[in-house]
């Protein structure tokens with residue numbers, strides 16, 4: 001027993017102490033800043049290079065719900081597009097994911113997440129989530145799993161993943177929703193008691209991502225069910241996920 005205590009003391013506390021104010025490395029691709037004045041000619045070449053149709057021209061905008069953060073547009077935009085390392089890109093409003101010219105991270109953050117009082121009251125101290133992987137590549141699922149590891153330790157805020165939708169307060173959806181997973185997703189959603197929330201994590205869940213338009217995908221679920229929180233990325237960083245949920249719960 002004493003050996004166990006010594007080992008525990010030796011390990012110390014490995015959790016990131018302040019997940020709200022932690023910064024990511026410069027190389028992380030987070031919120032993009034668009035400066036149209038830097039691009040000399042037509043945007044068509046930049047629009048065409050995007051593999052998911054996330055960019056529209058005139059005026060140039062990037063839909064973070066479709067973006068897979070590959071960085072190809074940045075390379076070919078002559079400095080007009082710059083991905084910053086700012087990572088708190090979650091929002092409760094799908095339209096806010098469309099970033100236009102001159103929009104700053106601070107402006108985006110001001111109105112990104114609508115934090116409702118009834119959500120704070122119901123789930124602010126304890127939120128149990130059922131994760132449904134509806135045809136994803138496992139990238140988003142791995143980052144969600146990392147949220148609960150010793151470094152990110154989302155469980156310290158009372159936020160945990162549970163094995164059954166019967167024990168959950170909401171669904172975390174990943175993947176584009178394949179035909180085979182569509183009924184299982186709806187079953188899981190219906191198995192959760194009211195009130196419940198839906199969180200869409202990653203480009204696939206938000207827009208279909210690289211699978212958008214495939215006849216193997218069935219996104220009718222999202223036409224029927226309202227998403228409460230969108231967390232963009234491919235995959236999103238655990239700190240993006242944790243901060244978005246904490247803000248939604250009024251805990252950040």
Ligand code: SF4
Pocket residue numbers: 049050051052053054055062066067068069070071072073074
């Ligand atoms: S970084 Fe996003 S917007 Fe730019 S090309 Fe890649 S997917 Fe498209």
Ligand code: SF4
Pocket residue numbers: 068135136137138139140141174175176201202203204205209210233234235
């Ligand atoms: S958004 Fe990217 S990382 Fe997440 S499931 Fe889709 S392809 Fe994989």
